[in-house]
Amino acid sequence: MKCIASRDNADVKHIVKLMKSTSYRNEHKSFVTEGTRLCSDALESGINIEKAVFTEKAAKKYSDLYKKLEKASKSTIILTEKLFSQISDTKTPQGVLCVCRAELKKLRIEKGEVYLGLECIQDPSNMGTILRTAEALGVKGVIMSRDCCDILSPKVLRGTMGAAFRIPVKFSENITDDIEKCRSKGIASIATVLHENSVPITEISEADKKSCILLIGNEGNGLKAETVEKCSIKAVIPMTGKAESLNASAAAAICMWELLRR
Amino acid sequence: MKCIASRDNADVKHIVKLMKSTSYRNEHKSFVTEGTRLCSDALESGINIEKAVFTEKAAKKYSDLYKKLEKASKSTIILTEKLFSQISDTKTPQGVLCVCRAELKKLRIEKGEVYLGLECIQDPSNMGTILRTAEALGVKGVIMSRDCCDILSPKVLRGTMGAAFRIPVKFSENITDDIEKCRSKGIASIATVLHENSVPITEISEADKKSCILLIGNEGNGLKAETVEKCSIKAVIPMTGKAESLNASAAAAICMWELLRR
Numbered sequence: 001m002k003c004i005a006s007r008d009n010a011d012v013k014h015i016v017k018l019m020k021s022t023s024y025r026n027e028h029k030s031f032v033t034e035g036t037r038l039c040s041d042a043l044e045s046g047i048n049i050e051k052a053v054f055t056e057k058a059a060k061k062y063s064d065l066y067k068k069l070e071k072a073s074k075s076t077i078i079l080t081e082k083l084f085s086q087i088s089d090t091k092t093p094q095g096v097l098c099v100c101r102a103e104l105k106k107l108r109i110e111k112g113e114v115y116l117g118l119e120c121i122q123d124p125s126n127m128g129t130i131l132r133t134a135e136a137l138g139v140k141g142v143i144m145s146r147d148c149c150d151i152l153s154p155k156v157l158r159g160t161m162g163a164a165f166r167i168p169v170k171f172s173e174n175i176t177d178d179i180e181k182c183r184s185k186g187i188a189s190i191a192t193v194l195h196e197n198s199v200p201i202t203e204i205s206e207a208d209k210k211s212c213i214l215l216i217g218n219e220g221n222g223l224k225a226e227t228v229e230k231c232s233i234k235a236v237i238p239m240t241g242k243a244e245s246l247n248a249s250a251a252a253a254i255c256m257w258e259l260l261r262r
Numbered sequence: 263m264k265c266i267a268s269r270d271n272a273d274v275k276h277i278v279k280l281m282k283s284t285s286y287r288n289e290h291k292s293f294v295t296e297g298t299r300l301c302s303d304a305l306e307s308g309i310n311i312e313k314a315v316f317t318e319k320a321a322k323k324y325s326d327l328y329k330k331l332e333k334a335s336k337s338t339i340i341l342t343e344k345l346f347s348q349i350s351d352t353k354t355p356q357g358v359l360c361v362c363r364a365e366l367k368k369l370r371i372e373k374g375e376v377y378l379g380l381e382c383i384q385d386p387s388n389m390g391t392i393l394r395t396a397e398a399l400g401v402k403g404v405i406m407s408r409d410c411c412d413i414l415s416p417k418v419l420r421g422t423m424g425a426a427f428r429i430p431v432k433f434s435e436n437i438t439d440d441i442e443k444c445r446s447k448g449i450a451s452i453a454t455v456l457h458e459n460s461v462p463i464t465e466i467s468e469a470d471k472k473s474c475i476l477l478i479g480n481e482g483n484g485l486k487a488e489t490v491e492k493c494s495i496k497a498v499i500p501m502t503g504k505a506e507s508l509n510a511s512a513a514a515a516i517c518m519w520e521l522l523r524r
Contacts, residue, residue, distance in 0.1 A: 247390075250515040
């Protein structure tokens with residue numbers, strides 16, 4: 001197989017743009033996963049793989065993965081080590097990436113499960129950690145407002161450890177509509193907010209804990225007033241320190257845990 | 263007051279090195295806090311401030327803070343906007359920073375409290391989040407191995423939201439010795455580890471929860487075998503997702519919460 005060495009190669013240019021630009025990803029309904037772990041995760045999760053990209057060394061070193069990805073993808077290309085490290089998003093690239101179709105698991109909201117609602121989460125590290133934690137703890141799906149950071153960016157995908165491929169996600173034009181839909185199905189909606197009517201997260205009833213959507217807001221500003229207003233429950237994490245505030249991903253982890261711990 | 267415009271100024275060179283280099287910080291026993299929030303936090307926490315640094319605009323805009331810091335610090339200097347943004351660690355600098363003495367709160371281990379032990383935490387975002395969460399939830403102090411990332415780096419300090427100034431910290435040459443000391447005082451030591459003898463974190467006795475040190479290991483490799491061996495309890499966070507793993511800061515948040523929730 002011919003080994004591509006030039007950044008001017010059309011495939012390479014496409015990959016670089018997919019890695020860098022949210023709008024380009026949206027336009028082409030594709031994204032890039034890098035590294036053996038994420039590429040295996042994408043494959044195992046049934047993500048449609050358009051192109052497998054290896055260095056020669058990586059094709060030998062990870063020959064099992066190479067065979068699987070070559071079989072699953074429409075085409076496979078080989079890049080020189082130098083070119084691969086130029087386009088890679090990591091400091092020590094493994095020499096493996098895939099171009100994937102942006103078709104994530106569809107979300108269905110049902111009573112008796114715990115869901116997560118994210119409003120305007122901006123930091124890719126927080127987003128990655130939140131999705132990873134949600135999947136690990138057993139959250140059934142995530143509704144996120146359109147102004148959240150792109151979950152298909154290389155940095156978020158790395159942080160999720162593949163959870164983005166496995167947990168159903170819905171991108172919402174209007175999160176209050178989704179809260180209303182939950183309400184009509186008898187699902188509690190829990191706003192995490194410091195509010196005069198807020199209850200400690202530990203005091204939410206067992207019935208509500210078992211069937212709810214937990215809403216987490218923007219890192220700096222929290223949830224929007226209209227979102228808080230729409231929720232059936234306002235809850236806080238009781239804190240004792242002087243800071244009395246938590247990073248969004250730590251707050252999300254504690255709330256999800258509190259709802260799902262048995 | 264004369265306005266400094268040159269990167270060759272001795273004070274400016276000192277500040278830049280303090281922001282960039284852990285060894286330089288150790289050598290000079292000083293560090294830099296940037297921004298109104300962290301500088302106020304340092305002042306309120308009784309941190310010894312060696313030098314206050316403002317732009318002219320910031321000195322006017324934050325005149326209360328300027329007066330307080332000018333009074334508290336040994337000297338105050340003014341930088342041009344251009345020079346300040348060149349040396350700043352943030353994208354939109356506020357024009358305020360302080361050079362501080364690296365004298366953090368001393369840790370005393372006592373029965374009846376919850377402590378945190380960190381072994382080889384490498385990621386500054388994780389470290390910042392962990393310290394912020396620890397303080398917010400009421401952890402009484404942190405013991406950290408020398409191979410953890412430097413908590414006085416600008417990135418960690420930003421993530422802590424000032425918690426690093428308020429929570430007592432001990433840097434440990436040998437964390438197993440500290441675990442042994444805890445044991446001799448009747449304090450439980452809890453290793454977070456996937457081990458054949460691990461119990462769910464929810465099943466730790468109330469007595470142990472009230473008086474313990476919780477140990478969190480390196481992001482990739484977890485705790486060292488000898489550290490796990492030394493601990494009186496091995497515990498896991500029960501998980502249901504396919505990933506079955508959590509980011510170190512999310513795992514730490516959930517475990518601290520579980521130990522401290524009342």
